[in-house]
Amino acid sequence: MKRQEKQKDERKAKKGIIRDLIILGIILAVTVVLLIEFPDRREPVIATSWDFFLEMILILPAVMVLLGLFAVFVPKNMVVKYLGKTSGIKGIFLAILIGALPTGPLYIAFPIAATLLKKGARISNVILFLSAWACIKIPQEMVELQFLGLQFMITRLILTVIFVIIMALIIEWIMKWSENKGGVKNAV
Amino acid sequence: MDVTVIVINAIAIISFLIALLKDKEKAKKSLLIAGKSFIRILPMMFIIIIVIGLLLGFVPPEEISKFIGNQSGIVGVLLVGVVGAIMHIPALLSFPLAASLLEGGASVTAVAAFITTLTMIGVVTLPLEIKELGKKMALLRNGISFVIAIIIAFIMGTIL
Incomplete structure (x- = not known):
């Protein structure tokens, strides 16, 4: 079962990389034509791309190493174990903290979130966990720091945490309210 | 080189060394995953870099x-x-x-x-x-x- 899933993932990854390479080929071709047509643009385009390439290549390998370490050393069932029962302020912080750990793209988090819901975790904590996973990830913050600066990164981080908590509570409230409205049958 | 680059790389290296001390096999495995995800993201990285070059070079x-x-x-x-x-x-x-x-x-x-x-x-x-x-x-x-x-x-x- 697990092996099958792994193979499926790998096939998906291969498909994705081929698609990216095709797009890259097209963009390269367009760029070459453009730069031949407009020789005066060659210098700014190449200089800009080179600058951004350097900035990326200096941090991406390090970020990838961190991602790899977390993928191997942090077991997936840890999330369910810790988030299943905690509530209150502690639950809020734990949900954000665990979501922020660097462990892969968002679509991995959906099945984990579904398991959490089934196990009776608070809706608001599940939403928080998902949102933290999506946009408060530690490696993301590192890259944001590198490209947009400390002030931008910190301000956006604080605002995001505040509003994500508000959103989680609103969604929980709406879900419960609509459940109650749906009839006593669903509520019990 | 700026501070951010040094800090991020230092964190990665130290974390990896700690992992190596704790469990050699797992550390190796995580390096393999890191390599794979790096290769996976490379084409998209080049796409973005070229798009940025074109954007700033051509669009005033x-x-x-x-x-x-x-x-x-x-x-x-x-x-x-x-x-x-x-x-x-x-x-x-x-x-x-x-x-x-x-x-x-x-x-x-x-x-x-x-x-x-x-x-x-x-x-x-x-x-x-x-x-x-x-x-x-x-x-x-x-x-x-x-x-x-x-x-x-x-x-x-x-x-x-």
């Missing part, structure tokens, strides 16, 4: 700022918000793109909206989210995320 700042600059108002911000929600690129690569937009004349508000919707909302992954969490919850999360992304963006634009 006046044009960029006309659409998503300070004078563009709420329409420009909503526009980049929607683009961010639909675009499906690794979040790690959205930051250089955002930096280039900022450099090219976009407003802080627009750039913040772009990154926030890009990371929080996934139109492409929405079917999967609906399958796992149900229609109501998935739509609520993505919908309200869009609203708070725009609010965050305008607060950022005001205080930065």
